Amino acid sequence: MATLGELERAVMDLLWQSDSEDPAEIALTANALRDRLARKTASSPDGKELAVTTVLTVLSRLEKKGLVQRERDIRPHRYRAVTSREEHTVELMNEVLGSAPDREAVLAKFIGSVSEQEAETLRKLLTA
Amino acid sequence: MATLGELERAVMDLLWQSDSEDPAEIALTANALRDRLARKTASSPDGKELAVTTVLTVLSRLEKKGLVQRERDIRPHRYRAVTSREEHTVELMNEVLGSAPDREAVLAKFIGSVSEQEAETLRKLLTA
DNA sequence: AAATTGTTCTACACTACGTAGAAACTTGTA
DNA sequence: TACAAGTTTCTACGTAGTGTAGAACAATTT
Numbered sequence: 001m002a003t004l005g006e007l008e009r010a011v012m013d014l015l016w017q018s019d020s021e022d023p024a025e026i027a028l029t030a031n032a033l034r035d036r037l038a039r040k041t042a043s044s045p046d047g048k049e050l051a052v053t054t055v056l057t058v059l060s061r062l063e064k065k066g067l068v069q070r071e072r073d074i075r076p077h078r079y080r081a082v083t084s085r086e087e088h089t090v091e092l093m094n095e096v097l098g099s100a101p102d103r104e105a106v107l108a109k110f111i112g113s114v115s116e117q118e119a120e121t122l123r124k125l126l127t128a
Numbered sequence: 129m130a131t132l133g134e135l136e137r138a139v140m141d142l143l144w145q146s147d148s149e150d151p152a153e154i155a156l157t158a159n160a161l162r163d164r165l166a167r168k169t170a171s172s173p174d175g176k177e178l179a180v181t182t183v184l185t186v187l188s189r190l191e192k193k194g195l196v197q198r199e200r201d202i203r204p205h206r207y208r209a210v211t212s213r214e215e216h217t218v219e220l221m222n223e224v225l226g227s228a229p230d231r232e233a234v235l236a237k238f239i240g241s242v243s244e245q246e247a248e249t250l251r252k253l254l255t256a
Numbered sequence: 257a258a259a260t261t262g263t264t265c266t267a268c269a270c271t272a273c274g275t276a277g278a279a280a281c282t283t284g285t286a
Numbered sequence: 287t288a289c290a291a292g293t294t295t296c297t298a299c300g301t302a303g304t305g306t307a308g309a310a311c312a313a314t315t316t
Contacts, residue, residue, distance in 0.1 A: 005274070050274090052294095053295090056295080057274080058275095085228060085229075093224050093234075100214065101213075108253055109214050113218055114235070118231065119254055121236070125239050126250060134305080157262090186304085186305080203262070
């Protein structure tokens with residue numbers, strides 16, 4: 001499965017986040033990402049700054065995985081998430097589900113595993 | 129995430145399968161598994177037999193991951209799946225879902241991604 | 257007790273990921 | 287235009303997970 005490493009996940013989180021923030025920043029540069037990663041990790045006061053090359057490597061890998069798209073025409077390349085976080089999560093759920101022979105049985109159990117409030121939301125969606 | 133390798137998956141598939149078959153065989157030995165793995169791969173006529181130690185290694189790892197339980201008291205140890213395949217799949221789905229900040233949005237999209245027939249099943253389950 | 261069968265230990269190759277330096281390339285500028 | 291600063295690519299290493307199995311050790315059978 002297309003499971004992400006810790007840093008890959010952190011980068012995707014930033015790209016997904018930028019989706020909703022300042023619309024001028026949907027696509028970020030490696031440097032912008034490096035800075036935000038540093039600030040993010042600032043919860044632990046080690047002030048750890050990654051090398052830009054590290055971020056670039058990760059971005060290349062994410063691009064190869066099809067999760068990230070890069071604008072190559074402009075010079076500091078800009079990177080953006082190909083899908084929204086929600087879409088991606090749904091894809092993962094379907095990957096997991098797809099590998100099951102008895103999909104309906106799984107879905108049944110799954111429904112039973114969500115909160116009552118969420119079940120209510122689903123009910124509305126399904127009967128709409 | 130607790131993602132499985134190819135061989136680990138194959139072993140789990142056999143253990144999950146044995147759940148529904150001959151009830152005397154819910155728990156299998158490493159040798160039984162090795163044989164079945166060979167037959168399974170028989171689709172490609174390489175007749176590839178794994179070493180029993182290979183199967184045992186994988187079983188140990190699966191045990192460590194909590195997916196498999198072994199009966200140590202009897203001598204050819206017997207192995208069984210701790211959860212059903214469906215339960216396991218649901219756990220995975222919830223793992224994926226849990227890492228999302230906006231669960232309901234994901235669920236909404238997810239609902240839209242299943243077939244109409246499955247949606248119908250879910251509708252019944254939710255309104256029951 | 258010896259032979260057979262089963263289990264544990266140890267190990268190696270391969271891949272994914274975090275990490276980054278060195279080299280190559282671009283671009284702005286003196 | 288030639289150089290400096292910024293950017294990207296290449297290469298590489300450490301670690302962890304997985305597939306694979308031999309060697310050594312333990313239990314069972316005969």
